[in-house]
Amino acid sequence: MPDPALKTVSGTYPSMAEVSIKEVARMAGVSIATVSRCVNNPEKVTEKTRLRVQKAILETGYSPNTLAQSFRRGRTNLVMVVLPSIGDPFFTDVMRGIRTAAKAKGYSVVIEETQFNTMTADEIGAMLVSKQTDGIILLASMSPFGTEILSAKSRRRLPIVIGCETISPELSEFPSVHIDNVAAAKEATNYLISQGHRRIAMICGQASSLLTKDREYGYRAAMNQSRLAIEEGWVVEGELSLDGAIRATRKLLNHQHRPTAIFCANDEMAIACLHAVKSAGLRIPDDISVIGFDDIRYAEVADPPLTTIGQPAEEIGERVMYRLCREIEDGLDGETAPEIVPHKLIVRQSVARPAG
Amino acid sequence: MPDPALKTVSGTYPSMAEVSIKEVARMAGVSIATVSRCVNNPEKVTEKTRLRVQKAILETGYSPNTLAQSFRRGRTNLVMVVLPSIGDPFFTDVMRGIRTAAKAKGYSVVIEETQFNTMTADEIGAMLVSKQTDGIILLASMSPFGTEILSAKSRRRLPIVIGCETISPELSEFPSVHIDNVAAAKEATNYLISQGHRRIAMICGQASSLLTKDREYGYRAAMNQSRLAIEEGWVVEGELSLDGAIRATRKLLNHQHRPTAIFCANDEMAIACLHAVKSAGLRIPDDISVIGFDDIRYAEVADPPLTTIGQPAEEIGERVMYRLCREIEDGLDGETAPEIVPHKLIVRQSVARPAG
DNA sequence: TTTATCGTTGTAAACGTTTACAATTCTACC
DNA sequence: GGTAGAATTGTAAACGTTTACAACGATAAA
Numbered sequence: 001m002p003d004p005a006l007k008t009v010s011g012t013y014p015s016m017a018e019v020s021i022k023e024v025a026r027m028a029g030v031s032i033a034t035v036s037r038c039v040n041n042p043e044k045v046t047e048k049t050r051l052r053v054q055k056a057i058l059e060t061g062y063s064p065n066t067l068a069q070s071f072r073r074g075r076t077n078l079v080m081v082v083l084p085s086i087g088d089p090f091f092t093d094v095m096r097g098i099r100t101a102a103k104a105k106g107y108s109v110v111i112e113e114t115q116f117n118t119m120t121a122d123e124i125g126a127m128l129v130s131k132q133t134d135g136i137i138l139l140a141s142m143s144p145f146g147t148e149i150l151s152a153k154s155r156r157r158l159p160i161v162i163g164c165e166t167i168s169p170e171l172s173e174f175p176s177v178h179i180d181n182v183a184a185a186k187e188a189t190n191y192l193i194s195q196g197h198r199r200i201a202m203i204c205g206q207a208s209s210l211l212t213k214d215r216e217y218g219y220r221a222a223m224n225q226s227r228l229a230i231e232e233g234w235v236v237e238g239e240l241s242l243d244g245a246i247r248a249t250r251k252l253l254n255h256q257h258r259p260t261a262i263f264c265a266n267d268e269m270a271i272a273c274l275h276a277v278k279s280a281g282l283r284i285p286d287d288i289s290v291i292g293f294d295d296i297r298y299a300e301v302a303d304p305p306l307t308t309i310g311q312p313a314e315e316i317g318e319r320v321m322y323r324l325c326r327e328i329e330d331g332l333d334g335e336t337a338p339e340i341v342p343h344k345l346i347v348r349q350s351v352a353r354p355a356g
Numbered sequence: 357m358p359d360p361a362l363k364t365v366s367g368t369y370p371s372m373a374e375v376s377i378k379e380v381a382r383m384a385g386v387s388i389a390t391v392s393r394c395v396n397n398p399e400k401v402t403e404k405t406r407l408r409v410q411k412a413i414l415e416t417g418y419s420p421n422t423l424a425q426s427f428r429r430g431r432t433n434l435v436m437v438v439l440p441s442i443g444d445p446f447f448t449d450v451m452r453g454i455r456t457a458a459k460a461k462g463y464s465v466v467i468e469e470t471q472f473n474t475m476t477a478d479e480i481g482a483m484l485v486s487k488q489t490d491g492i493i494l495l496a497s498m499s500p501f502g503t504e505i506l507s508a509k510s511r512r513r514l515p516i517v518i519g520c521e522t523i524s525p526e527l528s529e530f531p532s533v534h535i536d537n538v539a540a541a542k543e544a545t546n547y548l549i550s551q552g553h554r555r556i557a558m559i560c561g562q563a564s565s566l567l568t569k570d571r572e573y574g575y576r577a578a579m580n581q582s583r584l585a586i587e588e589g590w591v592v593e594g595e596l597s598l599d600g601a602i603r604a605t606r607k608l609l610n611h612q613h614r615p616t617a618i619f620c621a622n623d624e625m626a627i628a629c630l631h632a633v634k635s636a637g638l639r640i641p642d643d644i645s646v647i648g649f650d651d652i653r654y655a656e657v658a659d660p661p662l663t664t665i666g667q668p669a670e671e672i673g674e675r676v677m678y679r680l681c682r683e684i685e686d687g688l689d690g691e692t693a694p695e696i697v698p699h700k701l702i703v704r705q706s707v708a709r710p711a712g
Numbered sequence: 713t714t715t716a717t718c719g720t721t722g723t724a725a726a727c728g729t730t731t732a733c734a735a736t737t738c739t740a741c742c
Numbered sequence: 743g744g745t746a747g748a749a750t751t752g753t754a755a756a757c758g759t760t761t762a763c764a765a766c767g768a769t770a771a772a
Contacts, residue, residue, distance in 0.1 A: 020758055021759070036759070036760060037721090049721085065757090067423075068758035071757090086442070086448055086452070087452070092443045096443070108466045110466055246657075272657050275657035297443075298654060303630075377728065386751075386752085389731075390751060392729065392730060421727090425729060427728080428728075429757095
């Protein structure tokens, strides 16, 4: 919605933020303080003067210089989100939620991609001070995450909220919102087991990724509970990319005890996995069952449509952002219990009972 | 790369941008002007004082307050990119290029999604003045784009560069970088024709989208040149989304003269199209051939792998951003000849000779 | 009428930086 | 040694806003 104050009576954009508060004050015959109050605290000003000032604002096409505002208020209204890859549709959806909430609260968002490199404390620190953002959302995987910068000391300095990934102990002092990754991975694995699978493999991300660590943990727990063996070479790192997953899948297919089902740590890898399996001349789900994680929108149009764990990506994004706003605006309130959002098993057609 | 100046000798982050230039000046026994010069124009200062100041900077952990800098210099080092949907992997790749270039030049990027709504001039205008960005990259479709805001007048005010889409006449005064969409679409269509197809349909985006307008134009031109008829109902709008493309495909499959080949205006729609065709019990490419556009990374793992037109998405992003930097830094140089980057037909397996 | 109170407005300082200009020091040449 | 000129540094203003505080005027209570 365009601010009507941006338009002159003639409907053109006259001077593009070049007119300052002084000009308005002069035209309205008041002091600049009064103009400022009219804009920010209208209730502190007489009806009469307010109207005069508003008229002047309209006529000059004044809009406050946000640079000056940021400077004066010490706030940029800018938040930074750090994530592994903007290319993953899952994160794209999370970003949509973040942006929705940010817009509602008057923030802009800048994105910083780690490209799966783990970030060092120094890098984060440099980003903090140089970007001068009001807060940070971490969606990134950074297990060997320098703790100095994230110590209580720096925490008091800059609002940080963690999204999507479960929290390693040293990060647990930060607020977070995510699903229960362990439980979800167990559910996925148990679903395969319930379909009769016994030889179940997993493709996960780099060792450094906290996110898939938890999913791997859930997988192992489920296998254990059902007293199923995990053979050497059944858990393979897929680098969280299409190519990585293809390579990982080939390894599994060549394994001397070929699994009948594969649990992929995310849907992108699962889709690549489908491709690799079919390229090898095997059928899905007849020969091999595949289950993914995230329910990105391509999962539905995959061939066959992908059975997976759904996360409320957009909701996660919104909640993370609102949580961050609380940190920024109400100060750091110390209440850091993670918000757990629900996941959901979505059954499509990439899983079936094993042959034989 | 972390700025070493951010660290104290003890290796901690001492005061997080709380120490101002005054502190440094005091400690080094110079004026704040000299400190400023040390940081910005080191050559204007004696070796001796420079060392003294650098030592003080190190010891205090000083880093310039970017808010104050932005305010003073009247520059935010922030650019905005407007695009239809961050969810489309193609735009994601373009964004990656943009971000690479932006980082190299010291800019941050904020993204504004139009969600396929066409933007009004008012909305853009509001964004311009409120976001206070140094420049704008338009990747968005906005055919009925208010021309007032983009008139030469406003152009002199704010650097704007257009990426990816061919330019409608009223926007042609802006610099741009993109492939030759018309030629590329012709090439795609001609490839289908060369394979023996005669009944070729097209799924494009909304009528409002300039981007697919050009591709539609290329398709029509190719069909004309080969004297092939385009039957009523063979060109259908797909809303540039998975669902939209599925609906569009169904329409084509139910057409009384069912086409033997479908040209989709982008890969996302093509992938959904593949799915819809297969769901209807038809085989690809045996019964229906499909060709896409963009070569997103899912194209390769689609089933069957998608034949498509490749665009150098990342390169486009980089070039757009560098072009914008020139606009911002060297002033608006008036040279607005579009940069045309090469496209490439990528043959995979979703196209074959028609049966019969 | 005087005084206290409250509501409204104006004055002026402050935020941290950059930079034109003035002042000072240095260099080199006479 | 003196001087012109260059090189370096310091002084102070400026950017546009917000806000503490002072000043003022009006209203109400005495």
